[in-house]
Amino acid sequence: MKAIEIVLRFKEYLETERSYSKYTVLNYLKDIEDFRNFLKTNGFADLLEAKPNHVRYFISFLHGKGYNERTIARKMSSLRSLGRFMVREGIADLNVFADISSPKIKKTLPKFLYYQELDNLFEAIDVGTVVGKRDYAILELLYGTGMRVGELCSLRIQDLDFYNSSILVMGKGSKERYLPIHDHVKSALLDYLEFSRDELLKKNKKGSTDILFLNFKGGPLTERGVRVVLNSINLKAANALKISPHMLRHSFATHLLDGGADLRSVQELLGHENLSTTQIYT
Incomplete structure (x- = not known):
């Protein structure tokens, strides 16, 4: 072969x-x-x-x-x-890579945003515009639920359950989990769905889509697109640091634990398979 x-x-x-x-x-x-x-x-x-x-x-x-x-x-x-x-698969008799040691990685604490830096981001968004309503909802979801950027981009409208204040997320390895959404997140999502999403969808020449977040052409927003959105917000906020979707996830976990949440609950919310992955925040 x-x-x-x-x-x-x-x-x-x-x-x-x-x-x-x-x-x-x-x-x-x-x-x-x-x-x-x-x-x-x-x-x-x-x-x-x-x-x-x-x-x-x-x-x-x-x-x-x-x-x-x-x-x-x-x-x-x-x-x-x-x-x-x-x-x-029977292609080889021996895994020649198995016994080769990898270099030891220095453990570093995840970077997170302080509350003032988060406030700066939210205040920098013009929620009076179609795109602003979308961006505000994205920021609320990433920080308010701790979901991964890939999970956010794959969300569909039918994954939202406003009655039970939850959202269905497809995580790594196609593992589903329900995440609670608080009132701020619900309000931002409803605002986006009522006043923004349909306006963006009108620009889609390929037809309808059930993907929740759309780009300026009305198509599904990509992970790269989310990073561009966050960079634009951060530039307007004049925060003296670079941000990423994962930094918002880190901030979610760090602030929960600082507020007294137990490690197991945070593990479930983040969708970590092993508790040791979550322990880096402690």
Whole structure:
């Protein structure tokens, strides 16, 4: 079997069985492609003939190129996943990546926003405009529920349950969870649905869509689009820091725990599979 066939089968596995997002799959494939290019450049064999020494040489090469420990560890995680897949599918007898240690990652506390910085963001939005109502609802949802940006972009109108004050979210691995929405979030969503979404949808030349958040052309808002929205809001707010959707998620978790919420509850709200992932906020 050719290496490209293995990679394509692995890609299908990530998309179908693991239900990984398009962005995550692309990262896996990029890491594998980097390793294959390294093997080719140095005259080594391709994936099927790769040896543990080749993997160690690759790690040294990455260090020499100035990659940090976190990036190298991620690349090794991608390769180990590929190795497990090859063994499972009977393509290889041994996972050559399994026993290669990744560099130790220095633990850093997640960056979060202080309350004044959050207030600056909300106050910077002109809610008198169609786009402003949408942006306000996005900011309320990201901070008010702690959902991931990918989860926000995949929300459909029918996922909203205003009667029970909850929202159905499709998380990693296609795992569903219900998130409570407080009055501020509900109000922002209702305002967007009543006065903004239909106006944006009119610009969609491809027809209707049930995706909740729309871009200025009336199509589904992408993760990249959300980041552009947040950067624009932050520029107007004149906050002296860069923000991201994940920083709002960090802020949600940090503020909940500071307010006395228990770790298990925060874990469930964030959709973390392991409690240890949530413990970084403590």
